[in-house]
Amino acid sequence: MSVGIEEVWKNFAEIKLYNTKGKETEILRWEKHIYPYFRGKTIAEINNLEVSKFTRYLEEKTLSPQTRAHILGLLRRVILQSIKWEIYSGPPPHFEMPKFDNKSLRYLTIEEADLLFAELKKRSILWHDFSLLALNTACRSGELLKLDCGSVDTVNKCLYILDSKNSKTRVVPLNKVAFSVIKKYLTKNNENRVFTYKGKNIDSVSPTFRRCVSAVGLNENISDRRYRVTFHTLRHTAASWMIQEGVPLLVVCRLLGHCSLKTTMRYAHLDPTQRELAINVIEMATKKIFSSNY
Template structure:
């Protein structure tokens, strides 16, 4: 069995969400299939994985993209063994290490310019951005806020739909409270 055939099974039985399907199929078709897709599962050894990694890195892809591609190959091979499409073993290989964090803040003048521009265009977007700038909350967290998440007395927002699935409390300063009071009613009112 070829690696491309194993990926077709993986796509059919593992990938469920449309975005997940398009992302993984895109990675496969663009980056993996041209290099390893036609290889028989038994032929894929550490050397072939190193060649794939070198090929990906030579395209100047981000380390995160290289890692996603290698991880996808690993997952497909593990499933192929699990589904008894081939006896294995799955090659053991190192994943690229990287620090993908970016630390960037708007300056006060950039934030003011953004808010002025938005105020002239849309009051709602001005308020959303004002709230985001004052709380540091992500867009999805802001959009999912409900009035019962706001503690008006203590000026705190409870965030329950976070990126890492851990709830947290966010203090609300004067700017954030002005937005909260505009769009939410105090509980019991």
């Protein structure tokens, strides 16, 4: 027994995507890529051969490896869910997921940051201040956009970041720069968001930031997205500067709210002093053991 892919998707969207952050994106992936290809098919008909053909079809559309992985991942989840719901009893097809390295490798130098913030200050004080806070807290843009006044502790000078990417709450200390910025935007109503524009909530980073990046030439002649400056680059910059100044990886990991140290390890190469320190520790121990030979 097998049901049609349309029926399974309808239940999947209603039950599994209900009130999820990426619902609209998943629906768009389904309607644009998956449904047109598998329209009219049952789950049983989507076998290993059909999945391989669909994978090739996505490759021919010149989609990025990450986009193809998201589309294939959604199809796989829908099929596996039909098995969990016991409306399909056959084996799931095999999915060969695209391999990719989509991690941003870009961070700003002091000189580049100086150029960018000077341009931001000329164009928009709001986005200059918002960006300055992001750099000095290493917070994600979404975390700061959703930040309400009640989550700012002016006594202990810290932020309580709620509903962040890993669904945990973390405490972010405020340095002098960050504290002076955020004080400008606090209101007496704790339910109000810290950052608003003309009395309305802001849901995304303004194009002003992108225009400032272009104006100072930070993305000039750079096509690889891993090396292009985006708003998220401010978070990478904060982490990179901390590592370069010798802040331990574990401390940076906790400040960034990473689930594991593995994610923070992308910055490890920026701290040559730790390698030198490790080697020197071995040298000192060796001298103690073989003191007569040195």
